[in-house]
Amino acid sequence: MPAGPRAPASPAGVSLDRTKLLAARLKATGSHPYLASALYSLTVVPSFEVPTMGVDRHWRCYVSPAFVDATPVPALAAVWIHEVAHLLRDHHRRAELLPSAVRHDHHRVNVAQDCEINDDLSSLPAGAMKPAMFGLPDGRLFEEYLGGIPATPHPPQCGSGAHGVPMPWESSAAARVSPAEAGAIRRQTAQALRAHAKARGRVPAGWSRWADEILEPTIDWRQALTGAVREAAAWAAGAVDYTYRRPSRRGAAVRGVVLPSLRRPMPRVAVVVDTSGSMGDEQLRAVLAEVAGVLRAVGIGHNRVAVLSCDADVHAVRQVATVGEVTLEGGGGTDMRVGIERALQARQRPQIVIVLTDGLTPWPPTAPSAARVVAGLVGDEAPSPPPWIETIRIPSR
Incomplete structure (x- = not known):
């Protein structure tokens, strides 16, 4: 009462x-x-x-x-x-x-x-x-x-x-x-x-x-992003490979021969951040902080994450330990294609690419091979990317 x-x-x-x-x-x-x-x-x-x-x-x-x-x-x-x-x-x-x-x-x-x-x-x-x-x-x-x-x-x-x-x-x-x-x-x-x-x-x-x-219940975008990244990480980890760092236990049955064991690799992640003039710096840092929490929850350490600042060009690529280390450079036009392409050309190619953008950008015409792309669209009116991109909508406030 x-x-x-x-x-x-x-x-x-x-x-x-x-x-x-x-x-x-x-x-x-x-x-x-x-x-x-x-x-x-x-x-x-x-x-x-x-x-x-x-x-x-x-x-x-x-x-x-x-x-x-x-x-x-x-x-x-x-x-x-x-x-x-x-x-x-x-x-x-x-x-x-x-x-x-x-x-x-x-x-x-x-x-x-x-x-x-x-x-x-x-x-x-x-x-x-x-x-x-x-x-x-x-x-x-x-x-x-x-x-x-x-x-x-x-x-x-x-x-x-x-x-x-x-x-x-x-x-x-x-x-x-x-x-x-x-x-x-x-x-x-x-x-x-x-x-x-x-x-x-x-x-x-x-x-x-x-x-x-x-x-019409609203799904918390943090939960949706966590689910998308977790699913992409499970997909990437399914690509098993052989390693001699941990020999197979079956090698004990064959004298003088060291057999490799199978491993499931932990995926690498690239986060492409839209720093064009239409994106607010404060909002981007808040979203980045949430993304960092998502990656920790999924079990992907900071040493396997690269962050790229991108508008119409890529301005900074860094391995970061905390969100505070991210340098958000740019402020011009918007073209997330160059950020995604640069991320996939890295010597240590990522299996997951997370793009944070307002959606006012052209996108690659086809899905990349051996990598999953997850787009976090910031803002209520963000246009949708191609259907092969996993899309998470992030409210503007």
Whole structure:
């Protein structure tokens, strides 16, 4: 529930005004019809311990009878939407992915989550957390808000369905929604939102963005790049060769003869960096740092990596140990063909060529032999390279 004045404690025996509470839910479905299925999936659990309203990760909604008595129906309707938003946006799972140093302060996490939800909600009770209260812009995810949220002496208590930490007032006796059912509810809600937007044309920006992510999930480009490089490395390592550095154990059966053993070579990598005028130096260094992490994760050491700075010509070729050693020279036109060709002409020919570019370049007409090319296209509008190039799209921010 959004932070605000708490209702007086309910004395034992005071019952929940379900008529008022359900009237508020009906009002919520009237203003946000695409949320109807999700709102009616919540199980209401009256509780004298919960300060206002809160949810657990099993779609149980805990409600204070005193809070319902003290809150007008329009505000209660907004709180219904607020609480179901925590579950639809999978806040508890996202909270578990935070670094432990941040995750343990679940009150601060809850405030940031409320800011993500409340920026496009009206009629909330007084004191509801909104980004403007902290000098932050609307329209961000809670992970982006966290850095600007200070500790608060009056934290919200939205329950484990928000920050992921079980609260004393949560019960295991009431009906629950399974993770598989929750996934189906999210998808159904996203489809209903799309249909509503198409028919009516008016949907809050935060909800529209959420539906896009549910129906067309964005693959993290770092994971995609790691997978592409790992697959290319496995392909290159498949080219087995013989070596006498480690003699074959079968040689023990033949006196006086040393037999070679088979080896799977660790691939060499060339990173061709587009330093033309259309590429930002700061952005390139950030992407290079990620690429260095990918190569380490795959097990390719820096002594097997060459970095080439290239615009319409190749300006620098270096074996580097850290990203800080990379010299980004250039700033003219763009032609990644010369960078790829130069990389493949090296005395120690790479088996993997990673090209970081905005895509505004000509490409080689055919795939090189005995090498795989992976293109990291920086920017949302980057044109696609030829189909034989493994393509990873890197957002501009």
